[in-house]
Amino acid sequence: MAEAVNPQAQTWQRWKAALDFALKDKKYTEWLQKCEKINKRYRDEREAPSEISRRRMNILWSNVQTLLPAVYAKAPKPIVERRFLDRDEAARLASTVLERTLSMQLEVSGFHDSTKRSALDWLLGGMGQVWVRYEPQFEPQIEAVENQQIAGQEKAEQDFQENGDGSPYDKLAYEKVCIDYVFYRDFLWGSARYWYEVPWVARRSWLTRSEIAEKFYGGGDEGMAKAQQITLDYTPDDTGDKTKLSDEITSFFKKAEIWEIWNKADQTVYFIAPGTPNIILKEEKNPVLQLQDFWPCPRPLYATQTNDTLVPVPDYIEYQDQAAELDDLTGRISALTTALRANGVYDSSIPQLARLLQDGQDNKLVPVDQWAAFAEKGGIPGAISLIPIKEIAEVLLGLYQARAQVKSDLFEVTGMSDIVRGQSDGGAKTATEQRIKGQFASMRLEDRRSEVARFCRDTIAIMAEIISEMFSDESLMQMSGVSQIFEEDVRRAVEEVPPPQEPELPPDMPPEQQQMVMQQAQQQAAQEFQQAQQQAAEQAQQKAMGNFQRAIEILRSDKLRGFRVDIETDSTIAADLEADKQGAVELVRSTFEGLMGAGQIVMQAPELLEPMGQLLMFAYRRFRVGRTVEASLEDALDQMGKRLQQQQGQPPPPSPEEIKAKAEMEKQQAESQRDEQKHQFDMQAKAADMEMDRERNAMELEKMRAELEIDRERLEMEREKLAIQRDGMLLKAQIDAQSASMRAEASEREHMLNRESAEHGHDLNMQTMEAKAQAAQQQARAKPKEKA
Structure with missing residues (x-):
């Protein structure tokens, strides 16, 4: 009994064989080996120990550093135009929306970094490539509602969009286009002689188990269990000696080799892991992007090619012999420069002579014993003999001349003249000779610049296709900022509403009643004026949204987008500010001259207004710097035509049907106006009576207030x-x-x-008594003494 056929296993075996066949192609493997050597030479990685002391001239690094800014210095600006530059409002708005969205996405998509890396791969290995992805970001609707409730907003539960199991869909929060750089070893294609014969393209990536579970199995425990079946067969080379690392440590570095294969024949994308047999990680029939050329990548940047294979030839291979000769001459110059020294021998019986050259001091006298004997031997010339360096110097000069000639030959091969490098060999050449030389050098660079510009344009075209078909209307409106244009249209429509006029009152009406009626009429006129402004704003908003919807229809449709919108890019080299300034000056001058000339002609021949306006706009649309005011100029020309028709006379007489309809309309308007006027006078009379009663009551109240x-x-x-x-x-x-x-x-x-x-x-x-007593005592004592 025959065994059951496993379709998944057959698909895996088919694509595993296709990948092995492409990877083992002789020309492809030889090209990878050349690229490896070229990268090492560019990085100046010297393997042999004998080369450490050898001098080199890294002309490869010099050429690449000169060419890279010459062919790609900045990200280009997308230019989206109407294909035939006619007056197509919807196509013009579609071009504006797409161009502004592309400009915004170029800043956040990683375009500049990826393109610059691809250009470096192209200049070194001969091929550079990028990969375009659509990346939406979702927010759970439950969290969105919670955020709105925190902000004081409410959302009804029936606004949720639910899955089949009743759970709400995640809300689209943000959209962007990602430009991924693809290393030349990670890009593969089916066997073909030129790009349009390629049956499939593939991109290799390295994923961990958690990344595999999230990307292919929806994450969670179930997805992680399925991801355990995938073999992690890749460990980076820079983890050190793997024999000394435990399995637990090396597991942090291990990843699975995953190939993303886009097969054009069956319009299917396959994801396989070559290290895990008979398992297709994902198979997507008619992928979501639905690109016009199917590939999510542009035609790569290719260096020298022949018509029998897509494998390129790196530029360095074409001048590697001259580069090797430069290295050889530089090494010899270094060796001879080392040998170009004052070396020799001297008489050992006079050791003081060695100090003349070894001490390295100027204006020094060295004492010599037995000077007479030293002088008899011929002095210093007879006691010292130096190695002849004149011959070495002559050989060294010859090597410098030979190296200069080799550099000249190499510049002729590569086209890297001194003008391109910003150098000059002196003032011998005239300015005309320098300019001619620079023009021929630029002609050789022009092909490279055109190739990089083509690569950028193809990438931006894929981005534009993804934006047109995948981005929501809200994202396009927010990213392009067209809401500001709509606001300007609404503001202009509101300003065009005529202001209210003063009402006419009967002359026999009392002054007090006239004032009251005038106030009421002004209030009513202000309300009507506000309503008219609101109505004009609503109409302008509806018109703007209608134009936006028609523009979105153009972007969504492949045919309409191809027929009515054209995508280009400006230069990828450094911006020429002087050229932009000159273009703006030329635009203003030509516009004013055209308007003045057209005005003089139209005054004499009014019937030429329309062709003159179309001719002026035809020339005006050729200036990209004037696109922002194109609509204003068209409106001005239309108003000029209307004003000229009014000055010339009345429009053509209407038909009888129009006269009858107009009369009926005027009759109805007169009746409605009469009824409205009568109603207004009644209301005004009632209002006047009410106003008099109110004034009388106010006077009584004022009197009571005064008494109080x-x-x-x-x-x-x-x-x-x-x-x-x-x-x-x-x-x-x-x-x-x-x-x-x-x-x-x-x-x-x-x-x-x-x-x-x-x-x-x-x-x-x-005190007196005491003094008297003391005086008496003294007198008593004095009397006996006298007697004695």
Whole structure:
């Protein structure tokens, strides 16, 4: 019994064989080996120990560093134009939306870095490539509702879009196009002689198990269990000695080799892991992108090619012999420069001579013993013999001349003249000769620049296709900023609404009633003017949104987009600011001259206004710097035509049907106006009566308020009088209290003085008595002495 056929295993075996056949192709493997050597030479990685001391001239690095900014110095600016530059409002808006969105995406997609790396691969190995991806970012709707509730907004539950199992869809939060750089070893193609014969292209990537589970199996425990079947067969070379590392440590570095294969024949994308047999990670029939040329990548940057194979020849191979000769001559020059020294021998019996050259001092005299014998031997010339260096110097000069000639030959092979490098060999050449030489050098570079510009244009065209078909209307409006254009249209429509006019009142109406009626009429006119402005704004908004929807239809349709929109890019080399300035000046000058000339012609022949306007716009649209004011200029020409028709006379007479319809309309308008005027006068009369009653009531109320105010003032005066009397009584009481206190203090002070006086008198009496007693005692003592 025959075994059951496993379709997945057959598909895996088929593509594993196709990858092995392409990877083992003789020309392809030889090209990879050359690229490896060229990269090492560019990085100046010297393997042999004998080469460490050898001098080299890395002309490869010099050429690449000169060519890279000459062919790609900055990211290009996308230019999206109407294909025939006619007056197509929808196509012009579609071009504006797509161009602005592309400009924004170029900044966030990694375009510049990926393209620059690809250009470096192209200059070194002969091929450079990028890969374009669409990357939407989603936000769970539950979190979105919570964020809105925090912000004070509400969202109904029925607004949720649900999956089949009842769970809500994730909300689209952001969209972008990613430009991935593809290393030349990770890009592969089916056997073909030229690009349009290629049956399939493939890109290799290295993923961990968690990345495999998330990308191919939806993540989670179930996805991780399926990812365990995939063999991790890749470990980076820079993890050191793997024999000394444990399996647990090396597992952090291991990844699986995954090939993403786009097969054009069956319009299917396959993801396989060559190290895991009989398993297709993912098979996507008619992928979501649905690109016009199917490939998610442009035609690569190719160096020298022949018509029998797509494998390129690196530029370095074409001049590797001259580069090797330069290295050889540079090594010889280095060796001879080392040998170009003052070496020799001297008489050992006079050791002082060695100090003349070894000490390295100027203006020094060395003493010599036995000078007479030294002089007899011929002095210094007879005692020192140096190695002849004249011959070495001549050989060295010859090597310099030979190297200069080899460099000249190499520049002729590569086209890297001194003009391209910004050098000059002196003032011998005239300015004309220098310019001619630079022009021929630029002609050889022009092909390279054109190839890089083509590569950028193809990449941007793929980006434009993804943006047109995958991005939502909200994302296109937000990224392009066309809402500002719509706001300007709405503002212009609102400003064009005529202001309200003053109403006409009957002359016999009383002045008070006229004022009231005038105020009411002004209020009503202001309301009608506001309603008219709102209506004009709504109409302008509806018109703008209608144009936007038609523009989106053009972008969504492959045929319409191809027929009505053209995508180009500006230069990828350094910007010429002087050229941009000159273009702007030329635009302004030609526009003013065209308007003045057209105005003079139209004044004499008004029928030439339309062709003259079309001719002016035809020339104006050729200037890219004037695209932002193109619509304004068209509107100005239209208004000029209308004004000219009004000045010339009335429009053609209407038909009888139009006259009848107009009369009926005027009759209905007159009746409605009469009814409306009658209703307005009735309302005005009622309003006047109400206003008089309101004024009468206001006067009575004002009188009552005045009387109340007088009573309040009288009461306030009584209160002030009572307050003054109370303050006087309080002041008198305070004065009496202070007087009594002062009298008491004076009496007490007088009593104290009297007591102090009495005490002082008593003390004086006592002192007098004591003095008298002492004098008596002295007299008594003195009498016996006299007697004796």
